[in-house]
Amino acid sequence: MTQHRLCTVVALATAAAAVATLGIASAQADGQPMTAKTDTKQTRGGLSLTLTLANEVVNSVPNLAAAANSREAFVTYEATANASGNGLPITDSTFVAGYQLGCQTDVSSGLQLGGAGAIAPSGAVGFSPAGPAVNAGLGGGLTGYLQTNLQPGVIVDLPMASMPLSPGGLGMLDVTNVHIKADACGGPVTIRSFAYVRIGTEVERSEFAVYGDPIRI
Numbered sequence: 001m002t003q004h005r006l007c008t009v010v011a012l013a014t015a016a017a018a019v020a021t022l023g024i025a026s027a028q029a030d031g032q033p034m035t036a037k038t039d040t041k042q043t044r045g046g047l048s049l050t051l052t053l054a055n056e057v058v059n060s061v062p063n064l065a066a067a068a069n070s071r072e073a074f075v076t077y078e079a080t081a082n083a084s085g086n087g088l089p090i091t092d093s094t095f096v097a098g099y100q101l102g103c104q105t106d107v108s109s110g111l112q113l114g115g116a117g118a119i120a121p122s123g124a125v126g127f128s129p130a131g132p133a134v135n136a137g138l139g140g141g142l143t144g145y146l147q148t149n150l151q152p153g154v155i156v157d158l159p160m161a162s163m164p165l166s167p168g169g170l171g172m173l174d175v176t177n178v179h180i181k182a183d184a185c186g187g188p189v190t191i192r193s194f195a196y197v198r199i200g201t202e203v204e205r206s207e208f209a210v211y212g213d214p215i216r217i
Contacts (some may be wrong), residue, residue: 031059046087083169104187
């Protein structure tokens with residue numbers, strides 16, 4: 001190979017690498033803003049429950065390992081729950097926010113979570129003839145991530161944050177730039193955010209949820 005041709009090949013390779021790098025950086029920097037969602041429910045016990053999903057951004061990125069059957073995204077959202085009104089005092093409550101993931105074709109099931117050194121989402125999902133079951137919580141993680149393997153036609157809940165409502169009936173869950181990953185999916189992966197609240201008083205137990213728009217990653 002002549003020196004001129006060698007220089008040309010090196011230059012083209014360098015340019016291609018630069019374009020690839022710029023493409024990855026652009027994918028990470030550009031997210032898809034999602035429409036805010038809010039809804040209110042009046043319980044029979046006299047309480048008003050309001051759920052809001054706001055400032056949601058879904059940033060779908062190329063798979064880091066270049067695997068054709070894996071999908072990745074970084075997600076951000078703010079979820080708020082508020083309970084007010086003239087009902088009896090709330091004796092227990094649960095407020096959860098996260099994502100639902102669906103896939104057309106898959107070969108396995110299960111949820112993996114990882115990281116070390118700080119607070120990150122944690123939980124587990126399993127499948128049985130009765131359907132998927134999820135356990136959620138918070139655990140250690142320097143760079144928190146959630147990873148799931150989906151079955152054909154199954155929608156999996158990925159709870160990412162949870163808390164009880166305050167004595168005043170307020171809860172706020174913020175997730176910023178958290179990594180989600182779906183493996184072993186032969187078709188497109190669609191995700192949909194959700195916020196869910198459950199309250200209990202001496203005379204009632206009420207559950208309520210709001211959902212974001214679905215988006216492919």
